[in-house]
Amino acid sequence: MVSWQSMVVIECYAISDIIQAMILVVDASYVATRWRGTLLTMAAAVVVSTFNIVLASHLSWCEGVFATVHFFAFVPVLFGLLIMAPKPSAAEVFLHFTQTGGTWPDTSLALFVGQVSNLFVMLGSDGVAHLAEEIEDAGVVLPQSMLWSYYVNAPLTLLMVVVYCFSITSVEK
Numbered sequence: 001m002v003s004w005q006s007m008v009v010i011e012c013y014a015i016s017d018i019i020q021a022m023i024l025v026v027d028a029s030y031v032a033t034r035w036r037g038t039l040l041t042m043a044a045a046v047v048v049s050t051f052n053i054v055l056a057s058h059l060s061w062c063e064g065v066f067a068t069v070h071f072f073a074f075v076p077v078l079f080g081l082l083i084m085a086p087k088p089s090a091a092e093v094f095l096h097f098t099q100t101g102g103t104w105p106d107t108s109l110a111l112f113v114g115q116v117s118n119l120f121v122m123l124g125s126d127g128v129a130h131l132a133e134e135i136e137d138a139g140v141v142l143p144q145s146m147l148w149s150y151y152v153n154a155p156l157t158l159l160m161v162v163v164y165c166f167s168i169t170s171v172e173k
Contacts, residue, residue, distance in 0.1 A: 019040050
C-alpha cells in the first residue's frame with residue numbers, strides 16, 4: 001500500500017516538473033522555485049484524485065483511451081527526435097560523459113540518476129499484480145501478463161533511452 005501511495009506522489013511531482021519545464025520553454029524569464037513546484041504537485045494530486053473519484057465508473061474506458069494515445073504518440077515523438085534533433089556521433093554518445101550544472105560527486109552516479117525516469121516505464125508488471133483479485137485464473141494469467149508487460153516495455157524503454165542519448169546535445173551550445 002505504501003509503495004502505491006508513494007508512486008502517486010512521484011507521478012504528481014513528475015507532472016509538476018513537466019509543467020514547469022514547458023513554462024520555461026515558452027517563457028525564459030520564469031523562475032522554477034521550490035514553492036511553485038510544491039503547489040503544482042499538490043494541484044496535480046487534486047486533479048488526479050478528482051478525476052479518479054468523478055470518473056470512477058468510466059476508468060476502464062479512460063485507461064483504454066490513455067493507452068491508445070500513449071502508444072500512438074510514442075512513435076511520432078521518437079521519430080520527431082530522430083529526424084529533427086541534432087545528432088552527435090556514436091562515439092560521443094557512448095564514450096564521452098560530462099556533468100554540467102549538476103552537483104553529483106561522480107559522473108557515473110549522475111548518469112544513473114538521470115535514467116530513473118525511463119525506468120518508470122518498466123513498472124508495468126507492478127500494475128498487473130494489482131489485478132490479481134479481479135481476474136479469473138490469476139495463477140496463469142497474471143504471470144503471463146507480467147512477462148508480456150516486460151517484453152513490450154523493455155525494448156521500448158531501451159529504444160527511448162538510445163534516441164534520447166542521440167538527441168541530447170551540450171547544454172552550453
